[in-house]
Amino acid sequence: MSGEAAGTAPRDGAEAGPRDATVLHSLDGGVSWITLNRPEAMNAVTRDQRERIIALLAEASADPAVRAVVLTATGRGFCAGADLRSTPAPTGERVPGDVARTIRLGAQRLIAAVLDCEKPVIAAVNGTAAGIGAHLAFACDLVLAADTARFIEVFVRRGLVPDGGGAYLLPRLVGPQRAKELMFFGDALSAADAERLGLVNRTVPGEELEALTKEWAGRLAAGPTRALALTKQLVNASLDGDRATAFAAEAAAQEINMTTRDANEGVASFVERRSPEYRGR
The missing domain is CATH 3.90.226.10 (2-enoyl-CoA Hydratase; Chain A, domain 1)
Known part of the structure; x- marks a missing residue:
């Protein structure tokens, strides 16, 4: 370039x-x-x-x-x-x-x-x-x-x-x-x-x-888009808060993420020993 x-x-x-x-x-x-x-x-x-x-x-x-x-x-x-x-x-x-x-x-x-x-x-x-x-x-x-x-x-x-x-x-x-x-x-x-x-x-x-x-x-x-979004939010917010706040945010993010298709696909693919197919949802 x-x-x-x-x-x-x-x-x-x-x-x-x-x-x-x-x-x-x-x-x-x-x-x-x-x-x-x-x-x-x-x-x-x-x-x-x-x-x-x-x-x-x-x-x-x-x-x-x-x-x-x-x-x-x-x-x-x-x-x-x-x-x-x-x-x-x-x-x-x-x-x-x-x-x-x-x-x-x-x-x-x-x-x-x-x-x-x-x-x-x-x-x-x-x-x-x-x-x-x-x-x-x-x-x-x-x-x-x-x-x-x-x-x-x-x-x-x-x-x-x-x-x-x-x-x-x-x-x-x-x-x-x-x-x-x-x-x-x-x-x-x-x-x-x-x-x-x-x-x-x-x-x-x-x-x-x-x-x-x-x-x-x-x-x-090709990744789990919502998990990446939540991870980004957690990392950015962690620099401004204390440990208790960061831990609470982490638990809440995981709770939200487990409602997504991609999270369920990731777990299922691990159990079934295959590569995951994430769709960003």
């Missing part, structure tokens, strides 16, 4: 209308592929793109045909952050609360949409992920990266406080000291170093990224 062909090309059923030209979307084998498509801007995300991604993630949660999601991009960049040039200029005097509201309704909604998606989400990071782009990747359940990818906590370079959930995500992924190092200095982190720190699951040569993404997404799409 290199140059303008990097990222994931539209598949059968991809939406190609003008409204969606900057966010390509297709459903292939139970996998919803969401591809940022502004390579000339290193995929700096606009307001319209943000809203489109949020909507597609909500649709993925509700659609039984979707069993996994991939976020990726075309060109040399995964996402260079928010496209400030596309943000409308203030028309009046700034009032206290305006900035907080903008962040709450914008960047934070985008990150929450990934965290709350009821299907497992893979980030296939084909290039630079900076600012909100890095946080978009880190919010995903699994992160695959091309060896040329870089992750940059760029906020400090602009004199800004990290937003888009950065101060929430990073300490949980790498611990407070490492998180502060990344956020205080804003140095570019190579894909190899990101993997070493635990921010990336696998780093591969760029030309192998799409194949690995397809493999992982296919395995997830």
